[in-house]
Amino acid sequence: MKLLVKLAAAGVLFACFVAPAHAEPITGAGSSFAFPIIGKWAQTYRIAKSDGAEMTPLDIGVDYEPIGSLGGEVRVTQRAADFGASDRPLSSEELQRSALIQFPIVMGGIVPVVNLDGIGPGQVRFTGPLLAEIYLGRIKRWSDPAIKAVNPELKLPDAPINVIYRADGSGTSFNWTDYLAKASPEWRDKVGVNTQVPWPVGIGAQRSQGMADAVKSTKNAIGYAEFGQVVRAGLAYALVQNKAGAFVTPDQASFTAAAASAEWAKAKDFSLMLTDAPGAGAYPIVATTFALVPKPRTRRTQEVLDFFRLSFASGAADATALGYVPLPPALVRQVEDYWAASMKAGS
Incomplete structure (x- = not known):
């Protein structure tokens, strides 16, 4: 029911x-x-x-x-x-x-989402290593200089970062952690890549809808979710720096650019990941x-x-x-x- x-x-x-x-x-x-x-x-x-x-x-x-x-x-x-x-x-x-x-x-696409007063979709920027540091618990506050360095024009709060992750066995988490492992050797070695991992910090949410609800109801939160879900929920997504160094807007064009890099014919049983794809216009977290x-x-x-x-x-x-x-x-x-x-x- x-x-x-x-x-x-x-x-x-x-x-x-x-x-x-x-x-x-x-x-x-x-x-x-x-x-x-x-x-x-x-x-x-x-x-x-x-x-x-x-x-x-x-x-x-x-x-x-x-x-x-x-x-x-x-x-x-x-x-x-x-x-x-x-x-x-x-x-x-x-x-x-x-x-x-x-x-x-x-x-x-899988996108970082935030709940910050006065911050709308596409305003906050993250690099892969920065996201890994946040999810490792190394960066704890929105006012951290490392966040400010890639967001010099934004006035971010001097408040704790409320990290939210998927607590269920999630393919979204698999792709998210795969991307973090490619961006951070420490994440790769200490946390790893899986549908469920020993998250160093944060609060768990169940399923995609639970993630959207948790971010929406938690001030100063950060989470991750499928792009369409984020748009339908009216959440503020962030830009992520890709392999070519560009901060790419998550949209049909950037997802398609990442997908175009896949060499499916060479992948036995289609076993292939699309995270951290090459290309100037490629979004870096595509599943x-x-x-x-x-x-x-x-x-x-x-x-x-x-x-x-x-x-x-x-x-x-x-x-x-x-x-x-x-x-x-x-x-x-x-x-x-x-x-x-x-x-x-x-x-």
């Missing part, structure tokens, strides 16, 4: 949350980062499958639960869902061990959401592939409207070739 309320508030309708016992919608679980676009695609899928019928069967929908990337990995590995969605690329060894295939479905689908090819897995095939073919504009970067046509072809090679009946 709580999930239905959240969906109604977000303006997203899912195909099937209440159904008679005989109904069998496609079930998915995982990334809250990709929740809005999967919800929109699910709506489109049900309409397409209904073929214009006035009443549509309940068993042609998609039931997706945004429990976080780690939860999605667990569900699909246990065969408790028809597909998982994770913002963490699994290794080929992990996929083989769990008899799964993996492919990208959408990309998007990919991957679908995880069980082997072998069955009626259920074929329905999952049909869902994503339709989503790739007709859902790119929806992805862009929600702040994501859709897969380019060449990558869609690579994904469909991968399905043909990896998902043989009985394989």
Whole structure:
């Protein structure tokens, strides 16, 4: 019931949350980062499958639960869902061990967000090392000279920095910590990269919505979240210095520039990260959401592939409207070739 309320508030309708016992919608679980676009695609899928019928069967929908990337990995590995969605690329060894295939479905930016009096979107600037120092607890106040050095024109408060992190098993955290590890050897060695890490400082929030709510309700806070979520929540995002030294605005152009650097054809099972991408216009913290689908090819897995095939073919504009970067046509072809090679009946 709580999930239905959240969906109604977000303006997203899912195909099937209440159904008679005989109904069998496609079930998915995982990334809250990709929740809005999967919800929109699910709506489109049900309409397409209904073929214009006035009443549509309940068993042609998609039931997706945004429990976080780690939860999605667990569900699909246990065969408790028809597909998982994770913002963490699994290794080929992990996929083989769990008899799964993996492919990208959408990309998007992760941005620092702040709650500071008088500060709006795009006004505060951070470097990667500066963000790492804040999340390590080394920099404790907004008036710290290191913050002032990259924000000389801003009047920031002489107040403690209230650090907020994702407490659940989050793919957003995986990409955030991966970026911090690339920016800071100390972060890499002492904290590491994972969906859950031993955060040195801060307060934990559950899921993407929980992060947005926590930042919005906590004065002098800093957090991180998917860009579309930040815009919809009306939060103030910060600029982050990229590999080329530019402080890049998070938007469709900078996310696409980062995504364009990916060499997907060279990545086995599409296991590839987009953080700290090269390029003058590339935003430095871009994540990919991957679908995880069980082997072998069955009626259920074929329905999952049909869902994503339709989503790739007709859902790119929806992805862009929600702040994501859709897969380019060449990558869609690579994904469909991968399905043909990896998902043989009985394989």
